[in-house]
Amino acid sequence: xxxxxxxxxxxxxxxxxxxxxxxxxxxxxxxxxxxxxxxxxxxxxxxxxxxxxxxxxxxxxxxxxxxxxxxxxxxxxxxxxxxxxxxxxxxxxxxxxxxxxxxxxxxxxxxxxxxxxxxxxxxxxxxxxxxxxxxxxxx
Amino acid sequence: xxxxxxxxxxxxxxxxxxxxxxxxxxxxxxxxxxxxxxxxxxxxxxxxxxxxxxxxxxxxxxxxxxxxxxxxxxxxxxxxxxxxxxxxxxxxxxxxxxxxxxxxxxxxxxxxxxxxxxxxxxxxxxxxxxxxxxxxxxxxxxxxxxxxxxxxxxxxxxxxxxxxxxxxxxxxxxxxxxxxxxxxxxxxxxxxxxxxxxxxxxxxxxxxxxxxxxxxxxxxxxxxxxxxxxxxxxxxxxxxxxxxxxxxxxxxxxxxxxxxxxxxxxxxxxxxxxxxxxxxxxxxxxxxxxxxxxxxxxxxxxxxxxxxxxx
Numbered sequence: 001x002x003x004x005x006x007x008x009x010x011x012x013x014x015x016x017x018x019x020x021x022x023x024x025x026x027x028x029x030x031x032x033x034x035x036x037x038x039x040x041x042x043x044x045x046x047x048x049x050x051x052x053x054x055x056x057x058x059x060x061x062x063x064x065x066x067x068x069x070x071x072x073x074x075x076x077x078x079x080x081x082x083x084x085x086x087x088x089x090x091x092x093x094x095x096x097x098x099x100x101x102x103x104x105x106x107x108x109x110x111x112x113x114x115x116x117x118x119x120x121x122x123x124x125x126x127x128x129x130x131x132x133x134x135x136x137x138x139x
Numbered sequence: 140x141x142x143x144x145x146x147x148x149x150x151x152x153x154x155x156x157x158x159x160x161x162x163x164x165x166x167x168x169x170x171x172x173x174x175x176x177x178x179x180x181x182x183x184x185x186x187x188x189x190x191x192x193x194x195x196x197x198x199x200x201x202x203x204x205x206x207x208x209x210x211x212x213x214x215x216x217x218x219x220x221x222x223x224x225x226x227x228x229x230x231x232x233x234x235x236x237x238x239x240x241x242x243x244x245x246x247x248x249x250x251x252x253x254x255x256x257x258x259x260x261x262x263x264x265x266x267x268x269x270x271x272x273x274x275x276x277x278x279x280x281x282x283x284x285x286x287x288x289x290x291x292x293x294x295x296x297x298x299x300x301x302x303x304x305x306x307x308x309x310x311x312x313x314x315x316x317x318x319x320x321x322x323x324x325x326x327x328x329x330x331x332x333x334x335x336x337x338x339x340x341x342x343x344x345x346x347x348x349x350x351x352x353x354x355x356x357x358x359x360x361x362x363x364x365x366x367x368x369x370x371x372x373x374x375x376x377x378x379x380x381x382x383x384x385x386x387x388x389x390x391x392x393x394x395x396x397x398x399x400x401x402x403x404x405x406x407x408x409x410x411x412x413x414x415x416x417x418x419x420x421x422x423x424x425x426x427x428x429x430x431x432x433x434x435x436x437x438x439x440x441x442x443x444x445x446x447x448x449x450x
Binding site: 074104107 | 148154155158177179190373376377378385434
């Protein structure tokens with residue numbers, strides 16, 4: 001197949017699929033509740049025992065306290081990602097907090113928080129011990 | 140001995156079909172309200188990975204092709220180009236695919252290339268196109284050498300390999316439940332391949348087949364889909380990025396970081412590259428066997444059931 005036709009077809013196909021998905025609501029985030037945040041954490045770290053899950057007002061992330069320490073779950077498209085907070089660096093961000101991880105596959109996440117939430121989250125994260133590192137196996 | 144032989148590049152010719160099938164699957168899901176999920180950024184990332192895979196094939200394919208042509212010059216055998224030879228080549232190449240795929244999950248160096256195909260938490264037809272950009276660096280093309288040395292022309296080997304990949308496109312869907320029993324017994328199907336993409340402890344490291352599921356049945360790696368344990372898609376340790384560069388290279392970066400950490404023996408450094416994913420020199424990580432064992436500790440009732448009856 002001529003390269004210019006292949007490239008045109010691929011670009012048009014990707015753009016068309018992206019527009020159709022976005023216009024049909026497939027970009028919407030599913031907000032986290034206390035229950036769904038707990039389930040999401042256990043999905044990523046089934047060995048831990050969750051003591052509490054505290055979703056942000058936006059529902060885009062939740063602080064999770066386990067017997068082993070503290071972690072975070074956040075919305076990732078229609079799904080979730082979870083990370084312990086033992087290696088995370090916390091930085092202020094105009095919209096809330098930015099958490100940076102020493103992980104090329106998950107470099108950082110920005111958590112949208114109100115000014116009140118910001119202080120509470122920062123205090124909770126810095127005060128609590130962190131869980132042991134989640135399983136690193138990726139297969 | 141024929142040096143020039145031309146077959147169509149079936150993966151490129153299948154692109155219009157891929158796009159039409161993705162739209163059809165999405166419409167089916169949207170109308171029926173079941174049969175899978177789509178998310179914009181996830182789908183776009185998968186599509187970009189697919190386009191990048193084709194581009195890397197065009198750019199780096201010459202390395203594999205040069206290697207194959209050297210073998211073709213070396214071998215005294217030439218099986219010709221009859222339809223029967225092409226069919227035999229297809230079946231043997233599928234056996235080759237099974238072992239390449241199995242190595243891709245059991246050797247971290249090869250997994251680094253393959254991992255991106257499993258990095259979506261979704262399972263739909265776009266997931267099929269989330270393909271590697273770094274296959275050349277895994278050196279896994281070596282596994283094709285026996286076919287060429289047996290007398291199958293390199294162009295034929297690549298042609299049947301392309302058909303194999305095109306076949307695997309349609310099995311990346313939740314819109315199809317089970318196929319007829321005879322088909323499920325012989326062929327790789329959406330049900331079998333959903334299991335392969337599952338991160339559930341029960342489903343780790345199984346169903347490596349490309350076209351014929353018989354290889355998994357033969358080599359003891361077959362696990363049937365369980366109605367009570369629906370596949371949970373993605374990686375055991377899911378990645379938090381839609382950036383195609385990070386998706387393509389993240390495991391290579393991890394290998395580099397692991398191998399270069401201070402205080403390791405030479406053997407430990409090599410094991411970080413060559414041992415199964417989840418290896419660690421200090422036991423701080425879990426491989427698939429450990430994950431299954433931990434699951435059975437939490438759920439002893441699963442002992443001996445499908446996926447937990449493997450040695």
